[in-house]
Amino acid sequence: MKFFLLVFSLIFSAFSIAETWFIKPSSNSQEEIQEALILAEPGDIIQLAEGFYKLKHGLSLDVDDVSIVGAGHEKTILNFKDQISSAQGLLVTSNRVVLKDFAIEDAKGDAVKSKGSDEISFINLRTEWTNGPDSTNGAYGIYPVESKRVLIDGCIAIGASDAGIYVGQSEQIIVRNTLAKFNVAGIEIENSYYADVYDNIATQNTGGILVFDLPNLPKQGGKFVRVFNNRSFDNNTPNFAPEGNIVGEVPSGTGLVVMANSNVEVFENSFSNNSTIHIAVVSGDLESGDENYYPHPKSIQIHNNSYSNVGYSPDVDRGNLSKLLVEIAEGEMPDVIWDGVLPLSQAILGQPQDEKLILKENESIKFLNLDALWYFLFSYFHSPNRDKTDFSGDIKALPAVEEW
Numbered sequence: 001m002k003f004f005l006l007v008f009s010l011i012f013s014a015f016s017i018a019e020t021w022f023i024k025p026s027s028n029s030q031e032e033i034q035e036a037l038i039l040a041e042p043g044d045i046i047q048l049a050e051g052f053y054k055l056k057h058g059l060s061l062d063v064d065d066v067s068i069v070g071a072g073h074e075k076t077i078l079n080f081k082d083q084i085s086s087a088q089g090l091l092v093t094s095n096r097v098v099l100k101d102f103a104i105e106d107a108k109g110d111a112v113k114s115k116g117s118d119e120i121s122f123i124n125l126r127t128e129w130t131n132g133p134d135s136t137n138g139a140y141g142i143y144p145v146e147s148k149r150v151l152i153d154g155c156i157a158i159g160a161s162d163a164g165i166y167v168g169q170s171e172q173i174i175v176r177n178t179l180a181k182f183n184v185a186g187i188e189i190e191n192s193y194y195a196d197v198y199d200n201i202a203t204q205n206t207g208g209i210l211v212f213d214l215p216n217l218p219k220q221g222g223k224f225v226r227v228f229n230n231r232s233f234d235n236n237t238p239n240f241a242p243e244g245n246i247v248g249e250v251p252s253g254t255g256l257v258v259m260a261n262s263n264v265e266v267f268e269n270s271f272s273n274n275s276t277i278h279i280a281v282v283s284g285d286l287e288s289g290d291e292n293y294y295p296h297p298k299s300i301q302i303h304n305n306s307y308s309n310v311g312y313s314p315d316v317d318r319g320n321l322s323k324l325l326v327e328i329a330e331g332e333m334p335d336v337i338w339d340g341v342l343p344l345s346q347a348i349l350g351q352p353q354d355e356k357l358i359l360k361e362n363e364s365i366k367f368l369n370l371d372a373l374w375y376f377l378f379s380y381f382h383s384p385n386r387d388k389t390d391f392s393g394d395i396k397a398l399p400a401v402e403e404w
Contacts, residue, residue: 018043025051037061037068048102050075058086058107064095070102073126073156081106088113088143089127095119105130111160113143119404120144121151129159133182133240137161141183145169146219149404153177161240162247163188164205167195169219174401175200184241185210185250186232191217195225196401206239207247207254208232208274213261214246215288215295222261226398232256233272239318251276251315251322258297260284262355265301265398271335272306275313276322279305281357283341296342298355303395307335307365328370336361340371340385359391367391 021036021044023029033053036046042065050071055078061068068090070076080089089107092099095118103126104111111127114120127141141157141164144150150167152175157164164183167173173195180186186202188210189195202208209232213222232255241248250257253275258264259282271278279302284295311333316323325337338357346352359367369385 018045020045020047022047022049024049025053029053030055030057034059037063037066040066042066045069048076048078051077053078054082055080055089056082056084058083058088058091058109060086060091060093061097062093064097066094067098067100068102069098069100072101073103073124076102077105078102079105080108083108091115092117092120097121098123100124102126103128107138109138110140110143111138113140113145114147114150115145117144117147117150119149120147122153122155123151124154126156127158127160127164128156131159133159133161133184133237135161135240135242139163139245140166141180142166143168144173148172150174151403155179157186158182160184161242162245163210166190167192169217171195172401172404174403179203180205180208182237184237184239184245184247186235188212188247189222189225190214191219191222192225193221193223194401197225197227198229200230202230202232202255203234204237205235206237206241206252207250207257208235209256210247210250211256211258211261211264212246213259213284213293215285215290215293220290220293223263224398225261225264226400227256227264227266228268230269231272232269232278233274236273236275236313239315249318249321251318253277253311253313253315255279255310257282258300260293260295260297261300262294262298263398264297264299265303265395267302267304269305271310272308274310276311276315277325277334277337278307278310279336280321280339281337282321282339286341297357298351301358301360301395301398302336303358303360305361307361310335310366324370325368329368332366334366334368334386336365337368337370338391340369353393356393357391358393358395359388360395361388 087109129137139162163185164180186205
């Protein structure tokens with residue numbers, strides 16, 4: 001008899017139907033949502049009805065194979081203006097999770113974060129700080145970190161004091177069809193491998209798109225990042241990052257920065273009306289003390305982009321790079337710069353061919369190699385290097401990130 005009961009139980013569980021949790025705004029919304037997040041079983045859907053949810057505590061999910069679905073980012077709004085606990089609005093630490101069709105507003109810290117997740121999808125979400133750019137806003141809007149197979153699609157990120165869309169120490173990443181505005185950094189890929197960033201709009205940020213690699217982090221050597229078919233324009237919001245934040249060094253008026261990454265391909269993007277620079281390729285922290293950190297960008301390919309109206313009001317109040325740029329440019333601000341900083345051996349003997357910056361753009365592009373090392377050593381004899389011939393070569397298209 002026990003044997004037949006066991007067989008029946010196994011068959012029943014195999015054919016059990018996933019549950020849908022229906023939740024509406026109420027005075028008990030906090031408890032109802034968090035209870036559903038705790039009790040949900042793999043395959044369940046937590047359906048958030050249209051309405052305004054006033055929440056005072058952060059929410060968290062650690063169950064695999066769960067979807068949280070609203071009625072649209074303008075209709076289902078999780079508001080954390082009165083939040084008194086937790087560093088995030090929503091924290092996800094499980095796998096194969098879908099977050100779709102809702103908004104998170106005015107979180108005290110980050111809006112929505114995933115950590116250690118495999119297959120995490122952010123679809124048609126909106127994260128926003130409704131008071132506009134402010135250093136007291138949370139750092140990140142959509143914030144997957146230490147995750148794999150990350151999809152960010154059709155999202156909107158507004159008002160983050162660091163990055164609206166931030167993917168850090170992760171791999172196999174797709175960011176597409178997304179709008180980032182009024183953040184310090186619109187979209188940032190940091191210390192990550194294999195990322196495709198395409199069909200996005202970055203506007204009215206301090207910096208539109210950042211591809212960074214930083215020292216003293218468990219995952220380093222950011223590589224294989226493609227940035228294409230994006231529009232980065234009017235990114236002229238004054239930098240409002242809190243004191244000491246690394247993005248606090250980004251000058252207002254920046255379209256794209258590639259820092260200390262390797263194998264990055266930037267192509268078929270549109271850059272316009274960025275008041276300092278459209279694209280900057282620069283080294284990272286040369287004095288980090290991290291022996292595992294390689295601060296110099298290498299194997300960067302920039303081609304087939306369009307540029308218009310740059311450098312008309314450069315920001316010289318943030319960081320040394322923009323000050324140096326204005327000084328060396330001598331009034332003729334470029335579309336694209338490379339700081340020219342190399343390891344000493346390469347500065348003397350030259351870079352390996354497969355590590356060189358390759359630039360294939362329309363002849364009308366304005367380019368400047370700051371040649372910063374030699375400028376500091378021999379500033380009296382230094383003249384701006386606007387010659388693009390040293391940056392010729394064959395484009396070797398990077399592989400696309402495969403969807404899962």
